[in-house]
Amino acid sequence: MIEPMVLLKKIYAGGETIKGTKFDQHCYGAILRDWRDDLSYKTLMKEQAKGSSTFYDRLYSHDDFFTKAAALIDEGVEDTYFSLNTFWQPKKQTEDIRHLNGFALDFDFYKKRKFMKLSPQEFYEQVLKDRLPMQPTAVVDSGRGLYIVYA
Numbered sequence: 001m002i003e004p005m006v007l008l009k010k011i012y013a014g015g016e017t018i019k020g021t022k023f024d025q026h027c028y029g030a031i032l033r034d035w036r037d038d039l040s041y042k043t044l045m046k047e048q049a050k051g052s053s054t055f056y057d058r059l060y061s062h063d064d065f066f067t068k069a070a071a072l073i074d075e076g077v078e079d080t081y082f083s084l085n086t087f088w089q090p091k092k093q094t095e096d097i098r099h100l101n102g103f104a105l106d107f108d109f110y111k112k113r114k115f116m117k118l119s120p121q122e123f124y125e126q127v128l129k130d131r132l133p134m135q136p137t138a139v140v141d142s143g144r145g146l147y148i149v150y151a
Contacts (some may be wrong), residue, residue, distance in 0.1 A: 002138045002139075002140065004069075004073050004082075004140075005066075005069065005070055005073060007137075007138050007140065007149065008066065008069055008082060009066070010137070010138075010151060011084055011101045011102055011137075011149075011151050012027070012029060012062065012065070012066075012086065012101065026061050026062070026088070026089075027061070027062050027086035027087070027088075027098055027099065028059040028060060028061060028062075028065070028086060028087045028088075028089065028090045028098075029059065029060055029062070029065035029069075029082065029083055029086055029087075030057045030058070030059050030060075030082070030083035030087070030092045031057065031058050031059075031060065031065070031068060031069065031072070031080065031081070031082055031083070032055070032056070032057045032080070032081040032082075032083075033055065033072070033077065033079060033080040033081065034054050034055040034079065035054050035055075035056065035058065036054040039054065055079075057083075057092045059087060059090040059091070059092060060090075062086075069082055078143060079143075084101050084102045084103065084104060084149070084151070085097050085098075085099060085100050085101050085102070086098045086099045086101065101151055102137065102149055102150050102151035103149075103150055104140075104147045104148065104149045104150075105147065105148040105150075106142070106145060106146075106147055107123065107128070107145050107146045107147075107148070108144065108145040109123045109127070109145060109146065110144060110145060115127065120139075120141040120142070120145070120146040121141070123146055124139050124146060124148075128146075128148065132148065134150075136148045136149055136150055137149050137150055137151040138151075
């Protein structure tokens with residue numbers, strides 16, 4: 001299994017800011033998680049009063065994305081998802097995709113009785129490996145399941 005930051009840097013390669021054009025061209029990467037621990041007490045109270053969810057996407061410019069992703073990975077946070085694709089502006093909408101870097105197949109095999117005792121590595125080796133049409137860029141233990149990533 002590949003280290004998370006190694007995979008992110010491979011997927012996001014070439015997304016740096018392009019200087020010297022009429023408009024600097026930025027790439028924004030998205031991080032989806034519950035941001036409750038990252039919000040000030042005042043902001044958290046406002047969000048809770050409105051009934052708003054604290055689980056949402058935040059978009060970061062190229063360098064800031066890597067800084068924040070590395071910090072979250074180092075902290076060992078759970079239920080945190082990094083976008084594979086980048087966006088022209090800090091909005092995560094289909095029409096704002098800048099680079100289609102890859103796609104992932106998400107296997108929640110633990111929900112199936114016959115697979116629930118398998119580790120992600122065992123599930124990949126015993127069930128998926130010989131059935132995939134091509135070799136994936138990465139096989140990622142998602143904590144509760146398995147991602148097969150093609151970049």
